[in-house]
Amino acid sequence: MFQKKSTVTSSWRALRPGFTAIGFFSLTLNVLMLAGPLYMLQVYDRVLTSQNVDTLIALTVLLGGVFVVTGLLDLIRMRILARLGARFELQVGAPILQASVRRRVQGKPPAENPAADVNGLRDFISGPALIAFFDAPWIPLYLGVLYLLHPYLGALGLAGALLLTLMALINNARSSDVMQDASRARARADSLFTSSEQNAELVHAMGMTGDLARRWTALQHDAHHLKSRVADRLAGFSVMSKTIRMALQSGMLGLGAALAVAGEATAGVMIAATIVLARALAPIDQLIGQWRTFLAARGSYKSLRALSETYPAPDKRLAMPRPQISLNAAIAQAGPPLAKNATIGGIEFGLSAGDVVAVIGHSGSGKSTLARMLAGIWVPQRGAIRLDGTPMDKWDPEELGRLIGYLPQEVQLFDGTIRENIARFSTSIDDARVLAAAVSADVHGLISSLPDGYATEIGNGFHLSGGQRQRIALARALYNDPFVLVLDEPNSDLDGQGELALRTAIRAASARGAITFVMTHRPSTLEAVNKVLTLNKGMQSGFGDKEDILRPRQPGQVAPSKSPQLAARSPQQPMEQGAAQ
Known part of the structure; x- marks a missing residue:
């Protein structure tokens, strides 16, 4: 049977031209980010050996210009994302409100807050988490640069990136279900709080204030217990990934030094490789830091899509004459x-x-x-x-x-x-x-x-x-x-x-x-x-x-x-x- 396309899905797909522009800016920015490692490579391998101050000044001026362009492009990218988030909210907000009304008319109470889900997705689109997703596809670019500097450096960078990515996937599998349970528990507590406040006179007159407060506390306790489990897992993963990243950077520096001692690389390669590795791991680092935001946004997207698909807008029907009889x-x-x-x-x-x-x-x-x-x-x-x-x-x-x-x-x-x-x-x-x-x-x-x-x-x-x-x-x-x-x-x-x-x-x-x-x-x-x-x-x-x-x-x-x-x-x-x- 033919099924209407979800309003949420259609609105998300309508953002594709904007996302394409963000992808282009992200590519340009990531290419320009290589200016810093190249600058260090030239300083260590050319300026320090030749003692040429003019070369240092020229390289520094050139790098300053690159940083100005990079800052402008990053600003434009953030402003585009902010407008894409607002556009998504405006496109999907009214249909979601209508779907929510249809759901209530059909007698089904809401299990979540659609307005909060819409706001959460808007903030996700406009925030730093989505930028990390656009930067992540260019990680191979930095790994390729490491490989050009030396195959061993490229292999170490690839191993580190794969290890952190695998850890992120495992963490997602262990945390997503618990986080959804925590969100549902929090929604129950919020619903009780709101209904108690809306019916304050009844609650006060019938002496229900203390009992409802205890009930809300119990619901909040369950929600906090689940959220603590998520927070503990995310914190453990964050500490572990941070430790691995520090070890990888130190390992890259040590490997570069060993290659320099063996005559297979220069001091400039050693420093540049360390900077490139840090840049390659930066999107993964950002994704790890924004993982909870990503899980919440994914849950909001699924909830809104299910709402719009289950309660779609009715087909436009033939206009009838006004009844009079x-x-x-x-x-x-x-x-x-x-x-x-x-x-x-x-x-x-x-x-x-x-x-x-x-x-x-x-x-x-x-x-x-x-x-x-x-x-x-x-x-x-x-x-x-x-x-x-x-x-x-x-x-x-x-x-x-x-x-x-x-x-x-x-x-x-x-x-x-x-x-x-x-x-x-x-x-x-x-x-x-x-x-x-x-x-x-x-x-x-x-x-x-x-x-x-x-x-x-x-x-x-x-x-x-x-x-x-x-x-x-x-x-x-x-x-x-x-x-x-x-x-x-x-x-x-x-x-x-x-x-x-x-x-x-x-x-x-x-x-x-x-x-x-x-x-x-x-x-x-x-x-x-x-x-x-x-x-x-x-x-x-x-x-x-x-x-x-x-x-x-x-x-x-x-x-x-x-x-x-x-x-x-x-x-x-x-x-x-x-x-x-």
């Missing part, structure tokens, strides 16, 4: 994406433009699950919800989202201005529609009373009450006159004035032809509806006109809706009991 639901079986068993089923109804439906039922009856289905968040496992005859899952998600107004139970506003939040952070905000939505939600006066009005930044210490947040979220749901309006417990934090504004907004949406669903157990909200859908243990137990479903009955009279929930309610019982969530 009906919504029909026939849900035989549905539930959360990862749930083993369905939570709702046997639901079937049809609505016309302007209908307002109250969905009522006891807690756990499936109201919120149905709300997510109607909002297009989840897709029925068996069955479909159709807008003007077209199943919702056939619409392009972005286009469908503009037709939906959704107010969940847990209201969440995003970092930005109130204007941006109401406009759903659209790239082209229509201020007239923002104002109309705020007026419909009766929150315009509240917003206007704020010091910065609609430009007020949410976050950064600015606090809104639960009712204020709910009304701003209602305005967001009403923005752009959606055809389907799904309100899940929309008055949970509203006072009397807020409930009146809610009913007014529902009637206004109905008047313009919207189909509205209100998941509620408050009788006051029922004043604005014309139909009622009752749920009982995930099954539809009644549907019809409000007067038929909620009409008081005489004892023994069968309810028109055949609703077991409502049939059990006597005429003297309050409506809250019959419609309790």
Whole structure:
């Protein structure tokens, strides 16, 4: 089966022209780095023997010019890498955010932090670790120079490079798995810390602070234990490789001296060979020092690639005309994406433009699950919800989202201005529609009373009450006159004035032809509806006109809706009991 190319892979491959330029600069730099050993070779073999100061001055001036060019090229290389890192972050960041949202919508919590992975890869591209990778391919150049100076010197340099490379591979095999385990353990600890901080009031009120702190400490202890194992292995490897490099340099100096004594080399060759060997081993030295960074970057790349491949962007679908007539639901079986068993089923109804439906039922009856289905968040496992005859899952998600107004139970506003939040952070905000939505939600006066009005930044210490947040979220749901309006417990934090504004907004949406669903157990909200859908243990137990479903009955009279929930309610019982969530 054809599989889409990973966004991360595509973005990485898009950097190839930049990497090619970095490779060219690295080649030039490594060639110019030979100027230092050649300078020492000439000084020892020509200047000291001839006592010619003019030659020394000329060589020194020439070497200074080479160093200036080398510094400029190295600066250009670093600036290119910094821009490549920023380009990668910009190219992959938005698709990764979208993939992460799709993952959460499908019910799978994140096991890692995609944003941290993107930042880590950006820093890896821009940092010294990647430079070492570009310098490593030119190690044979220095080994070749050593061989030209003398075959024995080349053989010693080759043996040292192979030994350090083999040690690096062994160290990678021993450390990579442990480091991944350490990262996962650290992610669990960070997740607990973040959730505890976000729910600080609950934690404080229920006396959970100490227990959660102890739990976090235990998770951190596990993470530190694993990280200590990695650090110990890397430290041991670093010390061992450093010792070997010092021994190799001393060995090169001693071998050069022995060849000079035997008349097979000069003193200049002895000094130059030592410098060339140090330069040949420098990339390996840098890779060893940056090995943890490399392992982290590789883990981040794998995580991001898996995320983008598992949750790819949907194909662009044919644009559909805006629905104006009906919504029909026939849900035989549905539930959360990862749930083993369905939570709702046997639901079937049809609505016309302007209908307002109250969905009522006891807690756990499936109201919120149905709300997510109607909002297009989840897709029925068996069955479909159709807008003007077209199943919702056939619409392009972005286009469908503009037709939906959704107010969940847990209201969440995003970092930005109130204007941006109401406009759903659209790239082209229509201020007239923002104002109309705020007026419909009766929150315009509240917003206007704020010091910065609609430009007020949410976050950064600015606090809104639960009712204020709910009304701003209602305005967001009403923005752009959606055809389907799904309100899940929309008055949970509203006072009397807020409930009146809610009913007014529902009637206004109905008047313009919207189909509205209100998941509620408050009788006051029922004043604005014309139909009622009752749920009982995930099954539809009644549907019809409000007067038929909620009409008081005489004892023994069968309810028109055949609703077991409502049939059990006597005429003297309050409506809250019959419609309790």
